[in-house]
Amino acid sequence: MNTDTTTITDVTGNAYFAPLLPWQQTLWTQMTRRISMPAQQLPHALLAAGMQGMGKRAFVWRLVAWLLCRNRDQNPLGACGHCESCQWLKSGTHPSLQVLPITSMPTEANNQEGGPESVSSTKKAKAESKTKKAASPASLTIKIDDIRALRPFIYQGGQGLRICVLDHAEQMTIAAANALLKTLEEPQAQVHLLLMSDMPAKLLPTIKSRVQQLPLQTIHPAIALDYVTQQLGGTINRQIVSPDDIKQVLQLANGAPLAAIDMAKSTWYSMRGLWLTTWQALRSGKRSAIAASEYWQKQLSLLEFIRLTELMMLDVRRVCLGLASIQSDIDISAALASHPPSDGALETLTLELQQTKAALQQNVQEKFAYDNLMQQLAQL
Template identity: 70%
Template sequence: MTDSIYFAPLLPWQQTLWTQLTARVLTPQQSLPHALLAAGMQGMGKRAFVWRLVAWLLCRERENHPLGACGSCESCQWLKSGTHPSLQVLPAISKPISAASSESYEALKSTSKKTKADSKATATKAIDNAALTTKVDDIRALQPFIYQGGQGMRICVLDHAEQMTIAAANALLKTLEEPQAQVYLFLISDTPAKLLPTIKSRVQQLPLQIIAASTAQDYVTHALGSTINREVVSPTQIEQLLQLANGAPLTAIDLAQASWYSKRALWLTTWQALQQGKRSSVAASDYWQTQLGISDFIQLTEMMLLDIQRVSLGLASNQQDIDLVTAIQNYQPSDNALAALASNLQQTKIALQQNVQEKFAYDKLMQQLAQL
């Protein structure tokens, strides 16, 4: 994530909310709530909205730029350099950084462990997860910034708020219960159900989750252009991507561009070959290691597993471009086998974080697929 997120174009489905919030700020006798929660599944653009709003609130020229921060005033320059004195971000790794600072970001991520290049995605996720927890000392360290008074507008952004420790959440309650003039708190959460009820009751949630189907389809279609991996994209394929992404446009775009998405039919062929005994698990493992890194293969398998479970329950497949129904009719996996594979996928993720070799993980997963 770079500082450009502060000045990125507004996502189409966020225009109404943006207008409502900025009008409150620009209208005398009105203001924003002191604590706002941007919550919901990934891929809806909630972080993009928050960072854009933060930049605009701090912008010295916001009255002349109602559609977004100017990008050139002293405040915007501070944001670009990552040194804005009126912005605090927890955890620190969530703070947007400039391209010039990207090396320090990579250094921060690599302090936990070194990994092979083909394990980069899995390792980064593991390292980031370890760095996303906000502790009570982090909240206490914010107090001087929040209560200093007379310093103009100050903004605190608490990303991954659901990962605050209980002690940290309780410490935050005091700040929420005693709002300070010109101090705004933005909480961001992918899983708001994990937030303490006492926290949720003291913040106002931004309505960022509702996106009209036509708006989402138009946005994804425009973003992807006419082809994906040199294949023409049809409206039906866009609908499928959005369905697989639970309606989240940004997730749908990432899905279409993922290296593993085009290999779903190949995964199904491999599974059928394993079931029929036409291919050994060792041969399948050796082949797939030339096709995808293990983290990508796990994502692919998780998607296929979810759809297999749907079809097994008599529901329609989410993937209409591959013949999953026929495969299930010929090889109906048991509920226990499906649950076991799902559990093993999670165990494999943990094992990879502990430097288990990818070949070993691949071999084991193929053995499990043969038994599904």
């Protein structure tokens, strides 16, 4: 699930000044107290890594704002939001902050993710983001030239605190990672690198060995449940829900609160039962793949349908293995009772879903991709 990209924001739409997530309070207090102590400072390089939807980006952007805030000594709970530094952050033009890719920088007009640019191009990127569809994190690449472009900023001595944020750090090319490694091996005074990654296993071991990882992955289930319940306001897609419904969506999101909220609010999540009905009709031959494709194209984008299908396949696999379905509000077991799919068929569909997502980055025509996917479901 790709939900950690949903930036937590304050009432103005700016992630730098959003409320602290409840499961991050202890870490925040520990870090801010340490930094505020005499002779103590932030490590040269930090890594915020882990599953999407845990809130690592929310923590990093909030920390960036507090570190740069002119009044941070009087505001240990977060940036003041009023000083010159905070105003620069709100406008996306802070001279002491560099972000790769530039469209990861949270501003009132631009909270999307996209390709790397120089910070001087922020205003242009903000304007373009209104008319140009943001790229998927999977399509982002941080190249060696992007890392080299940071060097004048990093090595300009006597300029005070400077921060570089690398979002989707796993998207660095090998050459870019090696260039960054040289910077990590030569730490500069008052320069801090903050890396964020959804897939830290893809980072070079030499990179991970030179950064200090933030402990953001552990969230107590009770805290997660309470937070998701409050944020959803007791409803999912305007339907009143029970605590069991909240527990279910949290389990489907692997315990990641932000992912659970994003999933619960999505249109596709409310169409799980309809997906199951369509799948049964396709398998029995009561509905053609073309007819099903035409119908679903009017309901969901192809990417949304893929996310829905991936979620449903998660429980289909569980039932095929003799495990209980996570989704108790729909009867997947009954749908598989007479004709469970083979392991080979499930693997073929999984590969097809991955290939279709990759094809979407190449501007493939959604209609043809939708038709093909329905044919694969019919054969499952």
